[in-house]
Amino acid sequence: MASISSGSLTRVLYSYPCKAKIPKPLYSLLFKKSPVVGVASMSYDKELAAAKKAASLAARLCQKVQKALLQSDVQSKSDKSPVTVADYGSQAIVSFVLEREFPSDSESFSLVAEEDSGDLRKEDAQETLERITKLVNDTLSSDETYSVSPLSANDVLAAIDSGKSEGGSHGRHWVLDPIDGTKGFVRGDQYAIALALLDEGKVVLGVLACPNLPLSSIGSHDQHSSQYKVGCLFSAKVGAGTDMQSLDGSPPIKVHVSAIEDPEEASFFESFEAAHSMHDLSSSIAKKLGVKAPPVRIDSQAKYGALSRGDGAIYLRFPHKGYREKIWDHAAGYIVVTEAGGVVADAAGNALDFSRGRYLDLDTGIIVTNLKLMPSLLKAVTESLNEKASSSS
Numbered sequence: 001m002a003s004i005s006s007g008s009l010t011r012v013l014y015s016y017p018c019k020a021k022i023p024k025p026l027y028s029l030l031f032k033k034s035p036v037v038g039v040a041s042m043s044y045d046k047e048l049a050a051a052k053k054a055a056s057l058a059a060r061l062c063q064k065v066q067k068a069l070l071q072s073d074v075q076s077k078s079d080k081s082p083v084t085v086a087d088y089g090s091q092a093i094v095s096f097v098l099e100r101e102f103p104s105d106s107e108s109f110s111l112v113a114e115e116d117s118g119d120l121r122k123e124d125a126q127e128t129l130e131r132i133t134k135l136v137n138d139t140l141s142s143d144e145t146y147s148v149s150p151l152s153a154n155d156v157l158a159a160i161d162s163g164k165s166e167g168g169s170h171g172r173h174w175v176l177d178p179i180d181g182t183k184g185f186v187r188g189d190q191y192a193i194a195l196a197l198l199d200e201g202k203v204v205l206g207v208l209a210c211p212n213l214p215l216s217s218i219g220s221h222d223q224h225s226s227q228y229k230v231g232c233l234f235s236a237k238v239g240a241g242t243d244m245q246s247l248d249g250s251p252p253i254k255v256h257v258s259a260i261e262d263p264e265e266a267s268f269f270e271s272f273e274a275a276h277s278m279h280d281l282s283s284s285i286a287k288k289l290g291v292k293a294p295p296v297r298i299d300s301q302a303k304y305g306a307l308s309r310g311d312g313a314i315y316l317r318f319p320h321k322g323y324r325e326k327i328w329d330h331a332a333g334y335i336v337v338t339e340a341g342g343v344v345a346d347a348a349g350n351a352l353d354f355s356r357g358r359y360l361d362l363d364t365g366i367i368v369t370n371l372k373l374m375p376s377l378l379k380a381v382t383e384s385l386n387e388k389a390s391s392s393s
Contacts (some may be wrong), residue, residue: 007342015157044197044205046236051174051195051207052235053145054097056177057232058090059194059209059247061139065089066211074186075119075128083115084185085128089135090178090193092151092159094134098174099162100146112198112358113163113176114328120157129153167327169355177328181300183262187269190299194382196331201355205237206332210302215246218311231350234305236339242308255309257342261372263289266313269296269303281318281365284384289377304368308340313373316381318347318365325360337368344368347385349378 042093065086075083091113099109120129130153133267137150151159168174174197181191190213196206213232231247234255243252276284301390303315319325331354334344344352346362353360364385369377 018272023073025270034313040265041205042199046382048205048207048235048237050098050101051197051205052233053174054094054103055193055195055207055209056233056247057097057139057143057235059092060142061089061135062086062185062191062193063211064139065135069186069188074132075125077119083119084133084179084182085135086185087115087134087179087182088117088120088156088160089139091163091176092132092136092156092176093139094176094178094193094195095159095162096140097146099159109162110165110167110171110173111163111171111176112165112167112327113178115160115178116164117157117160117335125211131154131155157248163313167357169240170184171200172197175203175328175331175354177301177326177332180329181302187299190302192300192302192305192332194301194328196328196335196355198331201353202238203331203354206235206335208232208234208301208305208332208336209247210234210300210305211247213302213305217309218306228283232305233310234336236308236336237255238335238339242336242340244305244309255340256315257308257337257340257370258310259336259370259372260313263373263376266369266373267296267311268319269298269307269312269315281384282316283390284387285316285377285380288380288383301333301341302331304337307342307368311370314377315368316365317367325362325366326358327354328358329362330360330366342368342370343374344363345374345378 018298020283065084073085077083093115095111098111102109111229119125120132122181133151133153135158136156138150140146140148141147163176165173167175174195177192179185179191179195180194185191190210193209194206196203198204212230215229215232229246232244232245234242235252236242242255244255245252258266268286297304303312306312307315330352334352337344345367346352347364347367352362352366367381
């Protein structure tokens with residue numbers, strides 16, 4: 001296995017010897033003229049600017065915490081995944097910025113987000129809550145955009161709980177993962193602040209703040225080189241392509257997914273944590289494709305960002321049985337890749353549907369690549385899934 005951190009990123013090659021017919025579900029995915037019917041003509045300029053501002057401020061808070069991670073900063077949720085003060089602080093920051101930028105939408109403001117304040121309201125969490133409140137206030141004051149009195153602990157709890165919306169197919173809903181890749185964050189590796197906007201059930205914009213992702217292409221610089229810089233902000237809105245810039249505010253540049261047509265020249269990503277994706281299934285697919293080297297494993301939606309600029313060509317995610325994908329784990333990454341010319345589908349070749357609430361109901365897993373590689377990749381995925389089903393029956 002080849003792992004990726006902010007200082008260790010590796011490429012892999014594989015080959016696939018034959019062409020594949022495009023499965024029927026994939027025709028509509030590849031050739032549909034517009035993925036966002038009825039909203040493509042809207043600009044969303046103000047919303048995208050606000051999303052970039054919110055994600056960048058949240059990233060600033062997260063960077064501060066990661067640099068001096070204390071044992072007490074790591075909490076434990078009921079589902080046993082790690083939660084840090086940065087998770088809560090990031091969500092509070094994003095909620096605050098969005099509500100401040102769109103005060104006229106206060107009645108209809110909807111945020112679908114990962115965290116809630118339940119654990120922070122317990123008596124033994126007061127010290128943690130105080131630390132989160134200080135981090136939020138310090139981050140807001142350092143930016144000087146918002147002239148407000150310091151937020152109280154109750155203000156922070158309320159901001160966190162603004163993320164309890166259920167989403168759906170009507171109206172507008174912001175979708176947030178305050179730290180995607182919390183385990184990577186705790187290890188000091190890759191993570192992302194992932195923020196998207198749904199309009200009538202369709203993803204119309206997305207932002208990925210990836211504080212530890214190199215600005216240059218994966219593997220192009222040694223981590224000790226003076227040219228090695230990290231901190232990327234990816235942003236995309238429907239019909240306008242995908243931009244990348246540094247988190248410190250460099251001018252944005254347009255990015256595009258890899259144009260590779262020959263699978264031998266492609267690179268391959270999957271989730272770092274074995275608990276997040278069935279690595280054995282990915283290995284089976286890799287074998288069918290003739291992979292020569294192990295997959296590159298990286299935490300979080302930083303994978304979507306790397307793919308959007310052509311660092312890699314394929315991303316596979318196959319959660320274990322019983323796991324339901326949440327919309328905040330993919331919404332921002334989805335539009336960042338699709339606006340950069342890529343394709344994101346479930347294992348049957350169907351487009352992802354973000355209109356059904358907080359969860360994605362999909363077939364088995366998620367596969368991401370470019371238009372040219374998708375047919376052959378989907379064929380290998382289908383064959384591997386069929387073989388897995390046969391062997392377990």
